[in-house]
Amino acid sequence: MGTNDEILKELLETDQLKFCFQCGVCTASCPMMELLPHHYNPRSLLQGLPFDPEKVMNGTAIWLCAWCYRCHRRCPQGLAVPELLLQMKDAAAERGHLEAFKEAQEIIKNEMPLPAVCTYICFNPLHGHVEKPQVAEALESFITEYERMIKGEEPPPITHDERIAIVGSGPAGLTAAWELAGKGYPVTVFECLPEAGGMPRRCIPEFRLPSKALDADIQRIENRGVDIRTGTKAPELDDLLEEGYQAVFVATGLHMSRRIGIAGEDLEGVFDVLGFLSGTKTGTRFDLGDKVVIIGGGNVAMDAARTVLRLGAKEAHIVCGESRQEMPAFGPEIEEAVKEGVVLHPARMPTRIIGANGRCTGVESLKCLSVLDPLGFFCPKVESGTESVVEADSIIVAIGMTLDPGILRAFKLAGRGTIIADPFSMETSRSIVFAGGDAVSGPASAMEAIIAGKRAATSIDKYLADRTEGS
């Protein structure tokens, strides 16, 4: 059997590819298709695979999937495109075909707003087991070359009078700042935390995203003349407009951990996941003990569990209502956690945190038959009489994030508590104010926030140009 046949056989054995009926929903929902339309199109990739898998394997496109799973959430057949591409990357690395990976890195470096952050958390092949030393070396040389490239860059000339305020320095805010400064606008970013970078800075563990990657991307944005004011909560919207800003982009993300609302949540030894991850990054020492239970089955829970093991805990256990197949964390993220020793307790709905002398000692749960109702709302069905306890020295609650209520007063909110904005123009119910990123979409991914920032920048530019023409 020739190489092409072998690769195709491997792929078809996943039982996935043959179900793709080329509807194109993945392409229509793919942020990379919007960012790099000349380099990436998931539907075309899948279409080409059965005919010439070797050609697809040797191309740059397989390395440009940003691992956001937006296509997977929308595909009528439920195909996991990023996982199919992961197999292609594996096959390419196995055969030593890494030239295209290096070419893809060049494309990312030259055409993306936050190339270093994206390289580590969106495009990183190490993410999904492609553990070849050449890949690690290529990543290291990428960041060195990038740091060299941005040194001494000159800012573009300011060609517009209108000042723009951006609230939040996460991927959405920074992308909008990058785009608008590139179009010649004076841009100010307000960031209430001491350092810029949003959730990637605050909570994504250092072992997945080195600070130097964020530092380099932010330096590049400052090189464009963007004024980033850290440690500065943004003034109220009305005050910003009074101060003379002509447009505002609100990209405040979701920075409060959701409470679980079961008995025992306030016992000593119970931590919220964002407080835990951000505290760990800034050097807070948590009294975790040997055995830690993380409640929740998403990617953030996996990060918490892997962090706990790196901090020296002997055991990390995940307890969640979803079955193993329904867990919201991406498949390879779960596999990675399990490989590192994390123990899963799926289909167990936590009902109570138990404790002694004011401190938690375990999580009681019931067998969970289903988590969502037919309309997709959280409505768990549990089986009575199936109580069991996972003992714990400490517990981390990782069941989701919400918007900081401080910013809410100014906006119309959706039922789930996010800001309502037009998904394409990012306009809100308040004129001159645009919003995007997690604060609008709910918890998503860096790449989805980047797209929101790019769309907002385009809309703000158009809005200001129309206003100038009309005056």
Ligand SMILES: Cc1cc2nc3c(=O)[nH]c(=O)nc-3n(C[C@H](O)[C@H](O)[C@H](O)COP(=O)(O)OP(=O)(O)OC[C@H]3O[C@@H](n4cnc5c(N)ncnc54)[C@H](O)[C@@H]3O)c2cc1C
């Ligand atoms: C633990 C964890 C791991 C993740 N891992 C990944 C991953 O591997 N890949 C991936 O693609 N995505 C990942 N994500 C998701 C990703 O980080 C978010 O989707 C993305 O950061 C959202 O970007 P954003 O710009 O909308 O908001 P954020 O990144 O949340 O940034 C918002 C910023 O606004 C600031 N702010 C809020 N209110 C104000 C105010 N009033 N004044 C001034 N500043 C304000 C906040 O301090 C924050 O810095 C992860 C998230 C978490 C929590």
Ligand code: SF4
């Ligand atoms: S959305 Fe699904 S079925 Fe449609 S083209 Fe993409 S992978 Fe194929």
Ligand code: SF4
């Ligand atoms: S995972 Fe994201 S980037 Fe990759 S194909 Fe799907 S939508 Fe596009």
